[in-house]
Amino acid sequence: MSLRAKAITGTIVFDVAAAAVVRFVGFWDAVTAGNFLGMSPNAGTIPQAFVVPDATADVLECVAHGFVNTETVVVWAVPGDPLPTGLVEGTVYFVINATTDDLQLSATSGGAAVAITAIGAGMLQKLVVETFGGQGTHTITACTMSLD
Numbered sequence: 001m002s003l004r005a006k007a008i009t010g011t012i013v014f015d016v017a018a019a020a021v022v023r024f025v026g027f028w029d030a031v032t033a034g035n036f037l038g039m040s041p042n043a044g045t046i047p048q049a050f051v052v053p054d055a056t057a058d059v060l061e062c063v064a065h066g067f068v069n070t071e072t073v074v075v076w077a078v079p080g081d082p083l084p085t086g087l088v089e090g091t092v093y094f095v096i097n098a099t100t101d102d103l104q105l106s107a108t109s110g111g112a113a114v115a116i117t118a119i120g121a122g123m124l125q126k127l128v129v130e131t132f133g134g135q136g137t138h139t140i141t142a143c144t145m146s147l148d
Contacts, residue, residue, distance in 0.1 A: 023041070058113040
């Protein structure tokens with residue numbers, strides 16, 4: 001297995017149009033006509049592993065996750081494990097009914113839990129949605145991307 005990592009030092013500033021919504025930051029290997037390498041949630045934290053061992057409770061087990069109710073998150077699949085049926089990779093969800101080691105996800109803030117109909121596992125990552133009322137700038141102060 002080879003591991004390649006690219007760290008960005010300093011700051012990167014993007015011009016953003018009025019009424020734009022920033023959810024993810026994308027990575028390409030060239031400024032124009034490049035290849036898409038992936039994306040990261042805006043202000044994303046280190047991904048947390050979760051499992052859903054029981055499809056009847058709609059609960060994600062995520063030990064010492066640190067998420068709080070109303071936070072926005074995304075889920076990612078991991079190789080070898082399907083996401084629990086009912087969750088969609090890259091979709092923005094809201095945390096509800098968070099306890100120290102468990103939580104549920106909702107499609108809307110304060111809404112009902114997403115119905116999970118099959119067990120699975122994945123990664124859970126915080127996402128900060130930033131909406132621009134007027135033209136502005138979006139700044140990234142540090143970033144590391146690893147490809148393996």
